[in-house]
Amino acid sequence: MTDEVVLLSTWGSMFGMRASIALAEKGVKYEYKEENLENKSPLLLQMNPIHKTIPVLIHNGKPIRESAIIVQYVDEVWNDKAPIMPSDPYQRAQDRFWVDYIDKKVYDTWRKMWLSTGEEHETWKKELISIFKQLEETLGDKPFYGGDTFGFVDVGLIPFYCWFYTFETYGNFKMEAKCPKLIAWAQRCMERETVTTT
């Protein structure tokens, strides 16, 4: 029986991109359905009645929700190629920690910076930059967060790269000046077809 895979997402969503990249890494054929978040489809509301958010992966009619959970699911089901999670339990725990860190910190801080002005804005801007510096420190000298291979944290973070220009514009700073190693990492990721075609 051939797998039927559908991804409900929106073009600008960093979380949706994580799912697309994971599917591309595994070479999974799927149907992409663009959602209009101001007019959510009956399918989305039926598949994610609890949060009503994208992305939702629908595999043979069954929904999987939350981007980090989707990526792990894709890795477990299509386990014959391109492993995303490390095999070592401690490394796996570290990867989950950093994706959780990205989830807890990046988006919320960005929003706070975007929606504030004056001193408050400056505070959130400093916080956002320190978050990226932390992520740069975590990368260290490795080519990818996964070491030599593109892994869970790489998938978790790279979609935010296309938002860097927006962060920079609203925050009036240059990411390359603040976090050059992170930019170098992002450029390495962008050499991957699975990332650029997403």
Add this chain to the structure above:
Amino acid sequence: MADEVVLLDFWPSPFGMRIRITLAEKGIKYEYKEEDLRNKSPLLLQSNPVHKKIPVLIHNGKPICESLIAVQYIEDVWSNRNPLLPSDPYHRAQARFWADYVDKKVYDLGRKIWTSKGEEQEAAKKEFVEALKLLEEQLGDKTYFGGDNFGFVDIALVPFYTWFKAYETFGNFNIESECPKFIAWVKRCLQKESVSKSLPDPHKVYEFVVEIRKRIGIE
């Protein structure tokens, strides 16, 4: 080589309780270290420099932070005893989803109930009860969220029961009358030694919340 397992924790923390239960389920011997959150130990600050929070599991000197991540780590390492996550990827994804739902909803709403008043508190209570009812629906007629076996979602959720007396007293409502199936599930969980020995007395938690409220000036 014998495993060295240490848990940095704070007795009323539902997040710490999750790890205590998991270690008990797996029969793992460990050293419990109580942290004073107003005077965090050098070990805690060194083990969790990013968030500086408990719980932290330290296995052979290496720290694992965030309770659900630590539970999954224990499951991965001690995989031959008492599996806590389903083997099927789809059911595993569902278990992770519901544990994440507990993290997104139960703690924050519960906290709002005992720290706020008036309309804000009423809104929090309403949402809290809705969340428990949704979880009740998810439980259905199963013995545990894990089905016949106590599992990941049960572990993620049952510790919050110890805070119910505090929520009910300060929120002026009764959870059992709103969500009887939920309480029935809690009671089944409490029959397990791994749970009953890992959870503090709700009365003690309530007294702790009374103290905190005084300290942060809520009247």
